Amino acid sequence: MKWRLVTLALLGFFLTAAAVGYFFDELGLRQREGMHAKLAQAIKEPKIDTLLIGNSHLWLGLYPEVFDATMAERDIRTRSYNLSGGGLAFPEADYLIRRALNAAPCCFKYVVFEPAFFYNDVTHLPASPRSVFFFDADNALKYSGFVLNARVMSYRGPGMPRYRWDYLGNIWGAAFRHYTHFGFFHLYRQEVYSDYATDMGHRGYFPVAADFREKMKEDPAIRKQFINAVASMSKSPTLPNLVSDDQVERVLALAAFIQKKGAEAILLRAPITAGWDLDGDLIRKIRERCPDGLPILDYGDPKAYPALWKPANRRDGDHFNTRGAALWTRMIAERIADMEADGTFKTARWTSCPSKEPVQ
Amino acid sequence: MIFTDVQFYFFFLAVFAVYWAIPWHEWRKRFLLGASAVFYAAWDWRFLGLVGFVIVNTYLIPLLVARAAGPKTRQGILIVGIAVSLGVLGFFKYFNFFVDSFMEFFHLTSTTWKILLPVGISFYTFHSISYMVDTWRGKIEPTRNFTDVALYILFFPQLVAGPIVRATDLLPQMRVAKQFSAIDFRYPLLLFLVGYFKKAVVSDNLSPFVDSFFAAPAQYNGGDALIAALFYAAQIYCDFSGYTDMAIAVAAMLGYQLKPNFAHPYFAANLIEFWRRWHISLSSWLRDYLYIPLGGNRDGTLAQYRNIFITMLLGGLWHGANWTFVAWGGLHGLGLIVCHLWRKWRGTERNDPGLYSVSGHALTFLWVVFLWIIFRSPSFANLEIVLSRFGDLSLPTLLNWSHAAIIVLTMLATHIFSYRISLQKVGEKIPVKLFAFGYGCALAVILPFVNPKAAPFIYFQF
Numbered sequence: 001m002k003w004r005l006v007t008l009a010l011l012g013f014f015l016t017a018a019a020v021g022y023f024f025d026e027l028g029l030r031q032r033e034g035m036h037a038k039l040a041q042a043i044k045e046p047k048i049d050t051l052l053i054g055n056s057h058l059w060l061g062l063y064p065e066v067f068d069a070t071m072a073e074r075d076i077r078t079r080s081y082n083l084s085g086g087g088l089a090f091p092e093a094d095y096l097i098r099r100a101l102n103a104a105p106c107c108f109k110y111v112v113f114e115p116a117f118f119y120n121d122v123t124h125l126p127a128s129p130r131s132v133f134f135f136d137a138d139n140a141l142k143y144s145g146f147v148l149n150a151r152v153m154s155y156r157g158p159g160m161p162r163y164r165w166d167y168l169g170n171i172w173g174a175a176f177r178h179y180t181h182f183g184f185f186h187l188y189r190q191e192v193y194s195d196y197a198t199d200m201g202h203r204g205y206f207p208v209a210a211d212f213r214e215k216m217k218e219d220p221a222i223r224k225q226f227i228n229a230v231a232s233m234s235k236s237p238t239l240p241n242l243v244s245d246d247q248v249e250r251v252l253a254l255a256a257f258i259q260k261k262g263a264e265a266i267l268l269r270a271p272i273t274a275g276w277d278l279d280g281d282l283i284r285k286i287r288e289r290c291p292d293g294l295p296i297l298d299y300g301d302p303k304a305y306p307a308l309w310k311p312a313n314r315r316d317g318d319h320f321n322t323r324g325a326a327l328w329t330r331m332i333a334e335r336i337a338d339m340e341a342d343g344t345f346k347t348a349r350w351t352s353c354p355s356k357e358p359v360q
Numbered sequence: 361m362i363f364t365d366v367q368f369y370f371f372f373l374a375v376f377a378v379y380w381a382i383p384w385h386e387w388r389k390r391f392l393l394g395a396s397a398v399f400y401a402a403w404d405w406r407f408l409g410l411v412g413f414v415i416v417n418t419y420l421i422p423l424l425v426a427r428a429a430g431p432k433t434r435q436g437i438l439i440v441g442i443a444v445s446l447g448v449l450g451f452f453k454y455f456n457f458f459v460d461s462f463m464e465f466f467h468l469t470s471t472t473w474k475i476l477l478p479v480g481i482s483f484y485t486f487h488s489i490s491y492m493v494d495t496w497r498g499k500i501e502p503t504r505n506f507t508d509v510a511l512y513i514l515f516f517p518q519l520v521a522g523p524i525v526r527a528t529d530l531l532p533q534m535r536v537a538k539q540f541s542a543i544d545f546r547y548p549l550l551l552f553l554v555g556y557f558k559k560a561v562v563s564d565n566l567s568p569f570v571d572s573f574f575a576a577p578a579q580y581n582g583g584d585a586l587i588a589a590l591f592y593a594a595q596i597y598c599d600f601s602g603y604t605d606m607a608i609a610v611a612a613m614l615g616y617q618l619k620p621n622f623a624h625p626y627f628a629a630n631l632i633e634f635w636r637r638w639h640i641s642l643s644s645w646l647r648d649y650l651y652i653p654l655g656g657n658r659d660g661t662l663a664q665y666r667n668i669f670i671t672m673l674l675g676g677l678w679h680g681a682n683w684t685f686v687a688w689g690g691l692h693g694l695g696l697i698v699c700h701l702w703r704k705w706r707g708t709e710r711n712d713p714g715l716y717s718v719s720g721h722a723l724t725f726l727w728v729v730f731l732w733i734i735f736r737s738p739s740f741a742n743l744e745i746v747l748s749r750f751g752d753l754s755l756p757t758l759l760n761w762s763h764a765a766i767i768v769l770t771m772l773a774t775h776i777f778s779y780r781i782s783l784q785k786v787g788e789k790i791p792v793k794l795f796a797f798g799y800g801c802a803l804a805v806i807l808p809f810v811n812p813k814a815a816p817f818i819y820f821q822f
Contacts, residue, residue: 005796012800020804127812180804183812186565 017180024184033129035085038204039096042081043103045203050080051100052204053093054114055121057270059084061320062112063329064203070333076340078109082204085130087121090247091143092134094254101261108263110336112297115251115267115282117243118154118275123147123161126173129187135174143171149246154275207322212314226317229273230309234302242281248289251282255294264295264345266336271299271308271328272318295344297335299328361402363606364560364814371399372610379614385537389507392614396516400480403520407478410448411514417444418488419509422495422502438496442489449485452478453681461683480520482678484513486645491527493649500528508534517610521603521817523621523641530616538615546787546795548612553799554783555605557806563599563818564811566591571815574736577746584757585749592736593729597626599818600639626728629720630702631695634728646675665700669693679735684743688735695727 024030031040042048052062064080071078083096093113101108122131123143135143147153147167161167177183199206216223251267258265267286269279283298302309308331313324320328339345361368375395382388401408421441428434491512495502503509512530573580573588580588604621611618621641628634635643651671657664669690676689737743790798 005792008793008796009800012797013804014800016801016804017807020808024808177812181808183810184808186811186813 014179020181021179024181029184030133033133035088035092035096035130036133038083038085038200039099041200042083042100042204045079045081047079048081048104048203049108050078050110050112051083051097051108052080052112053083053088053097054268054270055084055088055116055119056086057116057272057318057320058082058114058268059086059088059199059204059206060208060315061270061325061328062332063205063207063322063325065205066326066329067333070330071337074334074337074341076337080110080203082199082202084114084204087119087124088116089120089122089143090115090117090250091139091146092122094142094250095134095139097254098257101258101263106262108258108261110264110266111258112266112268112332112336113254113258114270115247115254116270116275117150117247117278117282120153120161120167123167123170123174124156126170127177127183127187131170131174132177132187135171135178137175137179140171140175144168146247146250147171149244151244151247152242152278154278205325207325208315208319209322210315211321212311212316215316216311222317226273226311229276229317230302233273233276233300239277239281239284242278243285248282248285251286252289252294266339267294267296268332269296269298269300271302271305274318276300295339297332299331305331361399362814362817363603363610364556364564367402371395371402376613380540386507388538389511389534392516393507393511393514396511396514396519399516400514400519403479410452410478410481411484414445414448414484414488415510415513417441418491418513419506421492423504425492425496426502434496438492441492445485445488445492449481452481483522483524484519486524486642486649487513487527489649490524490645491531494527500531503531505534515611515616517607517614517616518618521600521607522639523604523607523618524645525618525641526645529619533616543613543615544788545613546790546792547784548609549795549799550783550787551605551612552609553802553806555602555607555609558598558602558605559817560602560810560814561806563595563602564814565809566595566598567811567815570595570736574738574742574746577742577749580749581755581757582750582753583755585746586753589729589733593626593732596732596735596818597622603817626725627721628724629717630724631692631699631727632703634724635692635696642675642678646671650674661704665697668696668700672696682738684734684737684740687740688731691731691734695731 021030031037042051050064050067052058052064052067059082062082062084064082067080068078083100085092088096093115097111097113101111122134125131126135147164153161153164153167155162161170177187212226216226255265255267267283269283272279280300283296283300286294286296299305299308307313308324308328310324313320313327315321315324361371375392379388379391379395382391397408400411418441421437424437425434425441428437491500491509494500508531511534512525512527515525515530518525570588570592573584574592577585577588601622608618608620619641621639623637623640625634625638628637651667654667654670655663656667670693672689672693673686674689676685676687676692679685679688733746734743737746787795
């Protein structure tokens with residue numbers, strides 16, 4: 001009898017919560033969350049055929065208008081959208097790419113994506129609209145699998161999750177809020193579009209004009225930190241074993257999915273200092289796993305791309321300003337145009353790296 | 361760990377399951393005592409020793425009083441016991457306050473010690489005094505059962521913010537074995553939900569507006585000041601009565617009955633009535649253990665007014681070590697004296713009818729709200745700025761009107777609902793299955809309105 005009553009109460013709760021959720025969706029309240037608004041724009045915007053997606057380095061670093069103009073100079077017509085967001089984790093990027101490609105009727109050409117394992121912001125604040133919107137049961141399960149199978153989970157300082165159970169607690173806490181709408185009105189009153197309101201006028205790109213040189217002048221410690229980080233990256237040190245086989249497989253599975261949808265998957269490594277060893281280890285393992293497979297654009301070596309590491313082109317140690325963004329975007333577009341010209345995309349068809357995701 | 365924290369629900373579910381699974385009454389009480397210690401330790405384990413000391417004092421003094429020969433010896437032992445309990449409270453809560461005030465008065469340099477305020481100290485001190493005095497007065501037999509005394513002080517539903525339970529109410533209940541099947545859970549569950557709504561939805565959503573106003577009152581205008589004052593009146597009521605509702609409900613689910621602490625105070629027709637409806641357990645405690653021992657109304661009108669004033673002054677000080685609390689208590693005391701004078705002049709002990717009644721309600725509410733401004737202000741300097749804001753009566757900037765309207769209407773609805781309808785009767789009338797289903801539905805409707813950044817209960821600081 002008691003358990004029957006508990007079941008009845010739970011039934012009443014979840015039926016009502018589902019009805020409340022339906023009501024919120026009908027009013028478009030949940031869709032006001034920033035990343036979801038960007039995804040909706042990327043899907044709705046006419047003729048978008050190229051996705052540029054990663055975390056804040058790409059958000060402030062890839063300029064769709066410059067990309068399209070550069071491609072047009074090489075007679076390739078594109079209309080790109082920057083679907084990046086601050087601290088975008090790989091599972092979150094995976095979800096957004098799949099949603100965008102599944103929703104699009106056809107004809108995506110390129111998906112340039114950055115699997116930055118250093119960043120897991122969506123798991124840091126379980127009470128943020130972004131986390132609550134993202135973590136439905138499916139995403140919570142997938143992200144939990146990702147956390148449990150990662151070799152290391154980065155610790156970003158006090159107040160951030162440190163151990164795997166911290167991550168799992170935050171993931172399932174957000175999932176609880178997702179289904180119960182706990183604190184819904186308060187949550188969605190704080191953040192509507194915030195910075196995303198600015199970037200949506202630039203097809204997802206967030207322009208920042210600040211100059212890193214001024215910040216370095218003001219704070220010598222920041223200057224020293226940046227110079228030291230670049231110096232250690234320039235030495236091409238032996239990379240520690242940081243990325244698990246599971247993480248590599250997830251990246252390959254996503255790339256296979258993109259190809260299955262008829263687009264070219266291009267893996268991007270940004271010119272950043274934070275988490276560079278994780279990024280480096282991933283690129284090395286992907287290259288070992290499928291040498292003639294996934295096209296990779298690796299900007300992680302300061303010696304190879306000195307212009308990208310100039311403080312004049314940056315907002316801070318890890319983000320570009322508008323000048324740097326234009327420079328980097330142009331470089332990327334030219335490399336992709338080169339790949340089109342030399343037939344890279346035609347020949348690279350996963351012969352050496354079979355993936356879990358079936359490729360057609 | 362507060363009643364609106366997720367951790368509390370895990371804690372309570374575990375306590376509830378184990379408590380009712382234990383078949384022996386004495387072991388149940390011991391388990392409940394352990395759980396209460398865990399609950400208190402979750403706040404600050406360092407003060408467990410201090411509560412333990414107060415418990416030992418509370419346990420021993422009545423036994424010593426009972427064994428003592430003459431009335432003077434008994435009274436002496438009682439005074440020592442009370443002095444020990446009050447000494448603990450005085451040191452931890454008021455030491456810095458009095459030292460600072462003394463130094464400031466004589467323009468001396470103050471060296472304040474960093475004394476942490478143990479949570480719930482004002483409440484368990486009053487529990488302790490209540491037991492010692494009631495056994496001395498012969499209202500209750502001193503018990504040799506240490507678990508009972510310790511549980512009376514530590515019982516976690518009422519430990520940190522009351523209600524202030526009398527030993528005469530709780531100790532007899534501890535002697536009776538509880539039957540799970542004898543408890544109708546509908547009323548406590550409903551009461552808990554109402555309390556949760558008051559705290560998590562109304563109080564926590566008002567708190568950001570009130571806090572931002574009182575943090576920098578100079579930035580706001582008179583409209584904002586008015587809104588902030590009214591919101592604070594609503595916030596403190598919903599916060600404290602919400603906590604009390606949840607405390608009573610949690611205790612009831614464990615088989616213990618705690619008395620109500622609020623009876624729709626803002627509907628009071630005068631201040632005398634207000635204090636019979638607001639924080640009833642404190643006002644009745646002050647009446648029984650302070651006002652009556654001071655002489656009550658036995659020594660003539662002037663002495664009665666003096667006793668009222670002293671009682672309210674100390675009642676204000678009980679709330680916190682700050683002169684604003686003393687002023688708040690003193691002004692309430694003056695208000696009560698005016699009410700008594702009015703009644704004397706009108707020649708009636710009952711409330712006035714008709715227009716007098718309407719104006720009485722309005723005046724009482726305005727006076728209470730005005731005094732809440734003093735209560736909420738962190739200092740007299742801050743209070744001066746707040747009061748100066750009322751000179752600039754412009755439209756409020758603090759919030760948009762739709763949000764304000766929703767909050768105020770919700771608060772009024774809660775107040776009127778609980779005023780007009782007895783929750784107990786409602787709970788008992790609804791068929792069990794419908795109640796279970798409806799409870800789930802109601803919770804799902806409430807949760808979206810909860811402020812996830814829950815503020816601590818206001819009365820925890822006292």
